[in-house]
Amino acid sequence: MTSTSVASTSTVGCCVLSPGEVIAPADAEHLARTFxxxxxxxxxRLLSLIASADGGEACICDLTDPVALSQPTVSHHMKQLVEAGLVTREQRGRWAYFRxxxxxxxxxxPFLTSTIR
Amino acid sequence: MTSTSVASTSTVGCCVLSPGEVIAPADAEHLARTFxxxxxxxxxRLLSLIASADGGEACICDLTDPVALSQPTVSHHMKQLVEAGLVTREQRGRWAYFRxxxxxxxxxxPFLTSTIR
Structure with a gap:
């Protein structure tokens, strides 16, 4: 069993800005990668499917049909979500599971909402 | 004086999902354009600078120095933020002003937070 996640280089709460505060360049870089x-x-859709799955975990085998894409394409998309640190990937036997x-x-x-405070 | 904004095709609250709900394909398309x-x-950084400006409005003349980019490059970035409907642009005399x-x-x-509810 292997588990993969890419740790964020950013501190917790990097993107919670006070009124009048401008986001730091390093935090903007990090946020841009996420976006x-x-x-x-x-x-x-894949992120939403995983979030809505029973127990908060989804098998890649259950993700291909709802988005009507091949498994290699879904794997490619999931790799990008994992690399951005938005989901974790755990290989169990034949299938990968995501959270x-x-x-x-x-x-x-919070960054988005901080722009209208 | 001209004012430009691109109306969203999405309804208000499109991306507020109930637990177990998956985002609709049309809403995912719309959200992807925003991201x-x-x-x-x-x-x-530009969005953050505008949000933090006095009165919530920033002249393009005040945006170039903080991001260390030329005015044409900043204008190009601002066009994309305007087209995504995230900011409005108003031309007043020589300068464009953004909100x-x-x-x-x-x-x-709310979409992001709805994935961890």
């Missing part, structure tokens, strides 16, 4: 991983509709990384979401989500 | 506009560190669109942020921000 790039989410800049494809299939990857957004959303709550810390990564909590770290990145 | 693509944010997939560049300079555009994230964050709160509705657009409120519509898109």
């Amino acid at each position: 790039k991983a989410l800049s494809d509709p299939s990857r957004i 959303v990384v709550p810390d990564a979401i909590e770290r990145h989500a | 693509k506009a944010l997939s560049d560190p300079s555009r994230i 964050v669109v709160p509705d657009a942020i409120e519509r898109h921000a």
